[in-house]
Amino acid sequence: MESCVHRIEVHYTADPRLKTRTSRIRSLGFPVDDLHLIDVYTIATSTRGFSVQDLSEIGAQLINPVVQKFLMDTPTLLPFDYAIEVGFLPGVTDNVGTTARQTIEDFFSMKFEEGEAVYTSQLFLVRGTLSPDQLHSLADTLANPLVNRVHILTRTEYGDKGMAPVVPVVHLNEMPNAEPVYLDLDDEELIRIGKEGIVDSRTGERRGPLALDLAQLHAIRDYFDEEGRMPTDIELESLAQTWSEHCKHTIFASAMDDDVPRGLYKTFIQDATKKIRKAKGDKDICVSVFTDNSGAIIFDDTYLVTHKVETHNSPSALDPFGGALTGIVGVNRDTIGFGLGAKPCINVYGYCVGDPETHPTLFRGKDASMPILSPRQILDGVVRGVGVGGNCSGIPTPQGWCWFDNHYGGKPLVFAGTVGVLPREIAGRQLAKKKAEPGDLIVVVGGRVGKDGIHGATFSSEALDPASPVTAVQIGDPITQKKLSDVIVKEARDLELYSSITDNGAGGISCSVAEMAKECNGCHVHLDKVPLKYHGMAPWEIWISESQERMTLAVPPAKLDALMALMQSREVEATVIGEFTATGKCVVEWHGMVVMEVGLAFLHDGLPKKHLTTTYTQATHPAPVTPCPDRLDATMRSMLGRKNLCSKEFITIQYDHTVQGGHVLGPVQGRGRVQSDASLTKVVPGSKKGVGLSQGLFPTYSEIDPYLMAGAAIDTAIRGLIAIGVPLDTIAILDNFCWCSSDEPERLGQLKLAAKGCHDFAIAFGTPFISGKDSMYNDFSGFDAENNKVKVSVPPTLLISSIGIHPEVMKSVSLDVKIDGDLVYVIGETAEELGGSEYFAQLGGVGDSVPKLDVATAKARYGRLTEAISHELVASAFPVSHGGLGIALAKVAIGGQLGMDITIPTTMRPDYYLFAESLGRFVVTVAPDRKREFERTCGADALLLGRVGGKNLRITAGKLLLDIPVAELETAYKAPFRGY
Amino acid sequence: MTTSERFAGRATGPAHASGPARIDEKALIMSGFGINSEMETKEVLSRAGMDADIVHINDVIAGKVRLAEYRLLVFPGGFSYGDDTGAGNAYANRVRNNLWDDLLEFLDGDNLVLGICNGFQILANLGLVPAFKRHYTRDIALMPNRGGRLECRFVSLKPAADNLWTRGIERIYCPVAHGEGNLSCSPETLLRIKRQKQIAFTYCCEDLTPAYGEYPWNPNGSVEDIAGITSADGKVLGLMPHPERAMEFVNQYDWPLRKEEMQRKGVPVPTESVNMLLFRNAVGYFR
Incomplete structure (x- = not known):
């Protein structure tokens, strides 16, 4: 394919990054004398060659000649002992490569053909004496095997030839079809399908968890018996996505014991909000609760503000940077996908991790295979991921927290939230409302679909164990999303170019399209129209892939040309993939063949009802028996130095908390720079008002009294806002339950009490819940160094986030x-x-x-x-x-x-x-x-x-x-x- | 009319808060590809008396909007192209490869150009600063911060030259939020920038004494504490910190303490920040 491959290596004459990078590597115990970093561009073309003159012009575009130099197809002259090159695996999004390609295209007024590309990698030239083991573990710290390829050469191997150019092209040539899945199996085999996935007929391997239990599989079998046919793999995968704990919140929706027949969500969360709204009457602040991608309250006569907090725990355990990054940009899309599109204006974060000075030796696999990442690696990665997401998207991150407990050492919790702002009305059109109409075209906008992020929704509905799929990790590209976000909330929305919009998050288009189809009662999708990163993906993979930076629009046919022209001029890819209908069915075609035809009623409500039983045992915990010291100086010093109480300002200052110009009370305050519990941000220029944000979290109380734990979290979230001057009657709250072992009656008993606490305290304060999310299986199941089975569960964790409107920020x-x-x-x-x-x-x-x-x-x-x-x-x-x-x-x-x-x-x-x-x-x-x-x-x-x-x-x-x-x-x- | 002629005829100093009329000249604020500070930049210019249009660079390239219709061109802050191939470089390439002739014409007119943060990085890659003798070559680089990562904090700046941008300014107090703001250049270039009084602002301590390269007052390790420079003819300003993000009194990090002090002294608390003066100066150039 690529007949012509060139390699351009860029280096600084004096690299300012080296000091911190070298000392970081040394602090991890590698005896490195010297380090050089080289940015590599590999240009692979087949239809057009580049002369030496062309290449030197390309090189000149890729550097700043004041401080950088470049080499073309030539080995480096820098002294080194080992060369470690870290590039991307085939198919992984390479943002820098894409940008370099555009620059080259602009310069030569040409276009790269299909299959031609620029690939980037980083070359680390290391001086020192390292054993082969040390060299490989150094490479491990520089790369993530899920997304990176690593190529190591010694100086001798490098010789005078240099690194061989590597072109990471995905080669998938066959055109797979949908396959029928035989479900007339005994229960044991059905359980295996639910837990480990469908057997792929081509590879003979299981495709990864469906997270469907036996009752659900029986219901699916019965449905297709009625239809008189076998389900296809895409139908089964689609049902698994839609019915996943992640999407349907089955535990919160199920009847519980005798006293909660309508389930925890309806009884304790939704009802609390209903009662509060009713009691507040004219003073109700809620505009949209629980139904849309975010919740929304009134900001003033002209604007609404939205809030949503998500978790991205499982992906962050495997790839902390990628998991946290996609967590924050994902929740940004919950803002853009609210109503007809709110503008993201504040990001918030929260991390629960193990003590970063500990090194738990735990493995996902037997025989010390697949070690978990250390708390320090996880902390570094998630801190950077949320930072890159917010910073690159131009959304300030003024609010957040970090909580340490070694019970989070097996699986961290990563909370990411976004506040949005949108006008209540433009030209008589209420922006909080949307409805796809039959006949509207289904248009996907944003990034292309690849194999990344397959089985994310079902994976996060299971505990983390050796079978956790690696393709569940997604790679974020904030700039692609920024282009998408800008064109939607700053242009297309107010031009009225679409009638409904939603985010492609968990479950990909299978969930977004089927969700929007509820608004009009049907959809018909041509799956072969979906733009792909590379050929050869099976229809089920395209349907459920969670590749990032995509949204789905419902576009009236009369608006299509205008929308497509706008998207093209903003360089955002937009593709019609079908239309919304009123047939009551979700129909999917693949190259002219119907591969899925499921009734929407079954898809959304066919999930068998469960009845959960809980138990609760009041545990007692002895208090410490230490007499009061005579003086408390030493006590105060050690308390201030506790990781949960001390300053984590290093996180704060990496996060741009001033962009958009609304900073009033930030993440650190005072001459002494102390971290605050609440922040205040202006989101509407010229208004005296501001948005206050705070939170409460008391995981250590959960094992003692889950009811009072919920009360403490709610009071603390509210009180943080009261302290800066936000009045109680403007405050709304959000719940994020991150539970563990939710198949155990005792854990469910704690959950029930916590949910009841949420209900009672929210009503007592009069603060409605406007949005919430739960993540029920935050357990790590694996092995210790001696091959003993180990389960590490997070403490039952409830985050209450609060949002309130400050009437006059000058008085905060x-x-x-x-x-x-x-x-x-x-x-x-x-x-x-x-x-x-x-x-x-x-x-x-x-x-x-x-x-x-x-x-x-x-x-x-x-x-x-x-x-x-x-x-x-x-x-x-x-x-x-x-x-x-x-x-x-x-x-x-x-x-x-x-x-x-x-x-x-x-x-x-x-x-x-x-x-x-x-x-x-x-x-x-x-x-x-x-x-x-x-x-x-x-x-x-x-x-x-x-x-x-x-x-x-x-x-x-x-x-x-x-x-x-x-x-x-x-x-x-x-x-x-x-x-x- | 040259810059000096304009100022020769106008010795009254900068415009004041008490609101001179809006001017007819308009500003063009470039957006797209990850630029993200365009809205607050438009707001601050509006408060200073100048209307601005936010225009996607592709609309300028497509000829839908003409640079010649504007008097002030702004490259705002952001993360254009995600800093790929170097902060500001890819966006600068896009401008150079598509709009270079229009830009040269604009620079030849009696117009101003302002680049903030990512915008400064774009200007540096375009060679619009320092632009000795109007030679638009890359003479400076904004390298990764000495600390190795993006840093967001409030900094104090003081003017290092008396020019159209700095007139009457005693201090700027605003955030930095960048990963690559460490200004670097050859010793010859540095000497020439200093000799020609092209250093517009330097990082300083709160009492306006020099930062002497010391963190955190100089947040990125920039040579000679340089925070912003102008072109040789003074009409182009590139600035790393973000005065547009702290246009109001309550946007400033230390406002709660200052408000308390002012109230107890019986001093009226202002509504806008010291940083507005920079934008009033830019707008005032056209009055």
Whole structure:
């Protein structure tokens, strides 16, 4: 095919990346003396050759001659001992290669033909003495075997020939068809099909999990018996996608015990929202809840804001960077796919990982094969992935958190969320509403389809084990998506070129098209029209592939030409692949043959109902028995240095949190740069209002009391917003349940209690749920080094995210203490509630006394604080959360770089008073001349603790408990992640 | 009319917040392929009194919009082409390979060009800065940050020359958010940029003393703390930090403390930030 292959190698004359790259490699234990990085472009053409003159012109376009040089088809002259080249595997998206190709096409006014391309790779020239093992493990740290190919040469092997050019072309020549699948099998074999997949007739191998259980397979068999034929593989795969836990949330939808016949979702989440909306009446803030890709609330008379938080746990366990990147750009599409298209305006993140200083030796396979990635590798990868996604897309990331617990060492949790903004109405057309009409054309826009991301939806519905499919990993391309996003939300939407839109996420077009088909009751797809990355994919693969950066539109025929012209001018690929119908069926054709014909009713509602049984055993956990130390200086220092309490600013500063120009209260605040619990962002230019975001998460409380755990998460998510001045009645919340072992009745018992907690606390606060997501099997099943079976489950984890509207951002309040002499108050009562607290963990225990909350009291208190903030009576405010009052005091002092003199009551053990995690509390500071007005507003709830001043944090309770310079507190707070 | 002639006839200093009328001249803000700061750039220019059109580069190439109809050309921030083949390089190639003649004509007119962040990287790759004697060759590079990764934080800048962009500015206080802002050039080029007073802004400490290359005040390791430079004729400015992202008082990192201090001193709290002056200066050039 490619008769003409050229290789251009680009290097810096003085490479600024080398210092950090070299020290990073050395810190991993490789004895590397010297390193050079070379960017390689391999140009493979068949119809047009390039002369030496052409190539030098191409080279000149690919470098900056001030600092870079290039070589054409020539070995390097740089000294080295080993050459490691890392490129992409065939079929993997190569963004840089695509850009280089466009540049060459522009320059020569030519077009590359089908099969011609530019491929990029990176060459690492290493000096040092490494054993072959070391060399290979170094290569492992530079490459991910799921997406990269690696080519290693010693200096001798390299000789004077250099690296041989490699052209990673996918060779798949046959044209596969759909195959019938025989289901008249015994139950044992059916179970295997459900768990391991259909046997591929060409390879004889299983295709990967369908995640269908026996009852579901029976229902499918019965359906096709009625139809009088066997299902095809594409029909079976399609049903598996649509019915997956990931898409249908079967556990949340199923009847549970005798008391929850309608299932957890309807009973506890949806009903809570219904009751709250009804109670709020005219003051209802909800516009769209649960039905669309995101939830939406009112921003002002003209705009809505949307919010959605997703998880991308399983992909991130295998490929942290790729998994997190596709997680964030995927949830961006849930914004673009809301209504007729909202503009993504804020990204949020959350990571639950193992302690990055630990090295669990766990393997996905037997005999020490397929080792899991270390927590440090996972943390580095997911941090970078979300960063690249947001930064490249021009969406600020001001809000996030990171939680460490070794139970996340087998499987991390990666949360990614996006807030969007859209006008409520344009030219009389409500933008939150959409409907595909029969006759509308099905148009897919964005990236092409490849084998990447097959079985993502079914894979994330299973625990992570050796059979986890590697093709489940997707590779993100933020720029392709940015082009897609811009053309939709900034142009096509307001030109009214489509009548409905949705994201291609889990399940690919099989889910997006079938989902939209519900709006008009039918669809007819010509699968052979779908643009592919390479030939040779089977119809079922095309149908369910989760290749990224694609969306599906319903386009009225009269608008098609305009849409296609616009897409072409923005260089976004758009293809008509069929039409929406009203036949009640989902019909798929492949080169003129019908390969799928399933009734929409069966596809969406044929899923057999389940009845789940739960049990719950109240466990007890002994509290630590340590006497209160005489002084708490050392305790405070070690508490501040706990990974869950200290600064993770290294994440924050890698994330652009200022793009779009709406930064008001950011991820770090004050002269001392302390991480905040809430952020505030302007999303509509010229408006006084802003969007506040916060969250609550208490996985350590789950094993003690899941009901109160949910309460703590909801209160904390709300309180973070109250502290910056967002009024309670503007706040909505989102739930993300990340559970484990959801086939065990005890785990389901915890789930039921947590869901009930969500219901009760949300109603008590009057904060509706607008969107939610669950991920039920966050377990790792594998082996330890001795080949023993090991299961590592995450603690039941509930993330509550909050969104609220600040009426006047100029009156918002940051966390840092401001001015010498200001008065320090704690608002809200402290009780001896330390069960599951950071302090008990520091002492090596757990305890049972999880914080309780009287919501009526708290609600009244929050209202009074909102009033005080709106009258500008408060100079700083910070919610008391993980680590308790002591940590909150230290943080606000570090933030303001000012000392404080504090006296606490003597009614409780002082260490307990300082580190109890009682809910409903704030630390605020007030200017002395506002004292009377503040106390009149906040009432007896506000307890005066002392004054801002000096250089030390001093805390007294009858006697001096601690006296530490703020500079030293800051060191303790920032030390753990220095160097990350 | 040359730059100096324009200023010779206008000694009243920069325009003030109290709102001179909007001008008729318009700005063209380039977009597409991953540019992402076009909307806030349009907003800030509008607040400074100048209307702008955001135009996809393909529409300019297709001739749907003509550069000649505009007086200010802006390359805003973003991640054009995902920084592939070097930040700003691919977009610059697209401009050079398709719009070069139009651009030269625009530069020959009495017009201004502004590039912010990715826009500065594009200008550098096009050779529009420093453009000694209007030779548009690549003389500077914006290399990867010394820290090896993208960094987002607020920085202070001070003017290093008195030119049409910097007039009356004491300090700029705004975010940087880039992975490749480390300005590098040959010693000869550096000498010439300095001699010709082409360094527009340098990174500095909060008290306006020089950053002396020290992190985090100089966030990327840029030589001589350079944050932005102009072309030799002064009409093109390339700037790494983002003043357009902090157009309001509440967009500035330290605003909560400053508001508290001002209120207690009885000083009125402003609504806009110091950074508006830069854009007023650009718009004021056409008044």
